[in-house]
Amino acid sequence: MKVDIKKVAEKAGVSIATVSRVFSNSELVKQTTKDKVLKISKDLNYIPNPIARSLSRQLTDTIGVVLPDLVGEFFMDIIHGIDEEAYKQNWFVLVSSSHSKRNILETLIEFMGSGRVDGVILMAPQMDERINEIIKRSKRPVVLINAGGDTNNNANFKIDNYKGAYSIVEHLIVKHKYKKIAMVEGPKDNYDAIDRSNGYHKALQKYGLSKNEAMVVEGDFSVEGGYHGFKKLMSQKEKPNAIFMANDMMAVGAYQAAKEMKIKIPENIALVGFDDIYLSQFLYPRLTTVHVPIAELGSKAVIHLLGMINNNKKKNKSFIEVLPTSLVVGESCGCK
Amino acid sequence: MKVDIKKVAEKAGVSIATVSRVFSNSELVKQTTKDKVLKISKDLNYIPNPIARSLSRQLTDTIGVVLPDLVGEFFMDIIHGIDEEAYKQNWFVLVSSSHSKRNILETLIEFMGSGRVDGVILMAPQMDERINEIIKRSKRPVVLINAGGDTNNNANFKIDNYKGAYSIVEHLIVKHKYKKIAMVEGPKDNYDAIDRSNGYHKALQKYGLSKNEAMVVEGDFSVEGGYHGFKKLMSQKEKPNAIFMANDMMAVGAYQAAKEMKIKIPENIALVGFDDIYLSQFLYPRLTTVHVPIAELGSKAVIHLLGMINNNKKKNKSFIEVLPTSLVVGESCGCK
DNA sequence: GTTTAAAATGTAAACGTTTACATTGTTTCT
DNA sequence: AGAAACAATGTAAACGTTTACATTTTAAAC
Numbered sequence: 042m043k044v045d046i047k048k049v050a051e052k053a054g055v056s057i058a059t060v061s062r063v064f065s066n067s068e069l070v071k072q073t074t075k076d077k078v079l080k081i082s083k084d085l086n087y088i089p090n091p092i093a094r095s096l097s098r099q100l101t102d103t104i105g106v107v108l109p110d111l112v113g114e115f116f117m118d119i120i121h122g123i124d125e126e127a128y129k130q131n132w133f134v135l136v137s138s139s140h141s142k143r144n145i146l147e148t149l150i151e152f153m154g155s156g157r158v159d160g161v162i163l164m165a166p167q168m169d170e171r172i173n174e175i176i177k178r179s180k181r182p183v184v185l186i187n188a189g190g191d192t193n194n195n196a197n198f199k200i201d202n203y204k205g206a207y208s209i210v211e212h213l214i215v216k217h218k219y220k221k222i223a224m225v226e227g228p229k230d231n232y233d234a235i236d237r238s239n240g241y242h243k244a245l246q247k248y249g250l251s252k253n254e255a256m257v258v259e260g261d262f263s264v265e266g267g268y269h270g271f272k273k274l275m276s277q278k279e280k281p282n283a284i285f286m287a288n289d290m291m292a293v294g295a296y297q298a299a300k301e302m303k304i305k306i307p308e309n310i311a312l313v314g315f316d317d318i319y320l321s322q323f324l325y326p327r328l329t330t331v332h333v334p335i336a337e338l339g340s341k342a343v344i345h346l347l348g349m350i351n352n353n354k355k356k357n358k359s360f361i362e363v364l365p366t367s368l369v370v371g372e373s374c375g376c377k
Numbered sequence: 378m379k380v381d382i383k384k385v386a387e388k389a390g391v392s393i394a395t396v397s398r399v400f401s402n403s404e405l406v407k408q409t410t411k412d413k414v415l416k417i418s419k420d421l422n423y424i425p426n427p428i429a430r431s432l433s434r435q436l437t438d439t440i441g442v443v444l445p446d447l448v449g450e451f452f453m454d455i456i457h458g459i460d461e462e463a464y465k466q467n468w469f470v471l472v473s474s475s476h477s478k479r480n481i482l483e484t485l486i487e488f489m490g491s492g493r494v495d496g497v498i499l500m501a502p503q504m505d506e507r508i509n510e511i512i513k514r515s516k517r518p519v520v521l522i523n524a525g526g527d528t529n530n531n532a533n534f535k536i537d538n539y540k541g542a543y544s545i546v547e548h549l550i551v552k553h554k555y556k557k558i559a560m561v562e563g564p565k566d567n568y569d570a571i572d573r574s575n576g577y578h579k580a581l582q583k584y585g586l587s588k589n590e591a592m593v594v595e596g597d598f599s600v601e602g603g604y605h606g607f608k609k610l611m612s613q614k615e616k617p618n619a620i621f622m623a624n625d626m627m628a629v630g631a632y633q634a635a636k637e638m639k640i641k642i643p644e645n646i647a648l649v650g651f652d653d654i655y656l657s658q659f660l661y662p663r664l665t666t667v668h669v670p671i672a673e674l675g676s677k678a679v680i681h682l683l684g685m686i687n688n689n690k691k692k693n694k695s696f697i698e699v700l701p702t703s704l705v706v707g708e709s710c711g712c713k
Numbered sequence: 714g715t716t717t718a719a720a721a722t723g724t725a726a727a728c729g730t731t732t733a734c735a736t737t738g739t740t741t742c743t
Numbered sequence: 744a745g746a747a748a749c750a751a752t753g754t755a756a757a758c759g760t761t762t763a764c765a766t767t768t769t770a771a772a773c
Contacts, residue, residue, distance in 0.1 A: 056753045057729090062731090064730095065731075069752085070751070074751080089729085090491060091491050091730095092492050092728085092730090093729030093731090095730090095758090096429055096432050096731095096758045097729080097731040097757075097758050098732095099758070117452045117453045120472070120474070121452075124472065135472075136460065136470055136472050137469075137470070138456070138457060154422075154424040157427050157469070320659060323629055323656060323660070381758095392724075393723090393759090393761095394725095395722060395723075398721095398761090401761075405720070407721060425760070426759050432761095433760045433762085434728085434760080435728070
């Protein structure tokens, strides 16, 4: 026995329009009738059907979130940031963690084309032309998270990878006077990785340390990548004094390699990472790393997206906000 | 310039019913007209509006997922399991990680009452009467994950906490001959925790080890809880040979405490955990723990829920599946 | 070449709201 | 008391589909 607006209207002796207005918090309904309707609704256990409401209003109160598979460690924090903010403002969150690039596209098309959501938060560490195309064609607003490359005319929230990398390398140079600072980089088609590498090089240059090919090896942001990168660096005849791993996961791999090779951190080699993932605080010695405000990224994206939706500002002409990172000093760099 | 079914019908010279049938894969439309409609649709970039479809069909192709905040480490795996399976079957996932108990109820009511989803997956480590009430009253199917207590007449997928705990304690007894095995328990209102405690006690009893009050302290599944639990146990005059931490997070706390107290694992004290969280593989020495198939839990729940939705089996009279755990042997227990 | 059955298509009523616009009721002003 | 202004409510047309049921077309059978 389903109860709809009509039944409520009937029982309350008013028209369905009035009932609708009550539930839309319209001011133009008398308090006494409002109370009456609300009471009847409660008795009948009536909740307005959001699907019908969506159809009529052309709004779904739902935002779509598309995440790539690879965010692993961040996944939870991002969703949390997004969900929390969305919940506060009474919105729903439709997630899809894509399992492939094709999947990203499909989901995006579904989301955008079909009125299933009012806007989308998209995390695409590497934008490609087709994704851009879909966004451009769509009528619904999109907010990018940590997108790199050509994000033309989109809102984009990102981490300050460059400064983060710069400052942690600077720490190694200024505080510890290391001269030979190596780096295990991230995947070269990943924009986070690229910015981090740039920060590294800039810091070296700033402090007059010469560039040394042998001190930079490519990694892939994985534990194994870090493991091998570390071994490679530490097997050369010219060994570094310190290594900057482009992310914490690789630092974890480095810890394992160090253990195997009986190399002591930080006595024999200083090590720093990037991301401040949850795990890193439990490494011993505590990893020195760069904290990135992931949850904040999510909530900021939501706030911005909701703003776009409400103001009907479809395209917010290339808005970019870069969230600052902060240094987390542990003992792996040689501090105290 | 939005394009709806009417426009497609017009251009194709057929009725909207035919267009609808084409997109519903009805067999009763001639191949040639089908092709014609599909072609026009593609040209016009037409995608059926899922909201309107939902309203008409009274189906949303969406499942709701309600998770408590505290699942932290599992969050990602569960969502992943759910999302992957849902995606395979072309369903959408509406998530809500509740930030409080009130929140669980609200979300549940929204989800259930309103036709926003066709079914719900609910993870509620402690069921309470009101939640049960909502589920009972609702017309939509619900699948529980790891629910304890009175889950009357619901489908429920859970981890075999009891056996998992039993077997890891048994390992300590049989393989290592420890006599004094302590435990840091989980919150006493958490069903996972209770089952694990039961497994522990049963194993002791089975092998004729006497019950010892001083060997059991209460924890709360948090890192700090483990830290304090460990310190408490190791500060008594009668110290245990081995400690079973009710989950890995607490084991992490124990590692920290051990480091502070200069107690060596496993030389001075053996330590085991439960959950096999991602982090645990990076602890040194590798934590011996119990693996729980979290992602599988999620995907199984989805499969079951979809089954219920399709068969209109609203209430699957108390279906319970208990997924087996497996022992992960590291070095923290004293093994090689 | 009818008749009959089957296949393909069309018509129109749902689905449950929102919201311009129209109508009625109530004050306030002169 | 009547006009004017405003507040409260009602009417009915959207929103974009699906799907019983009715109708037309096509094929088969005689």
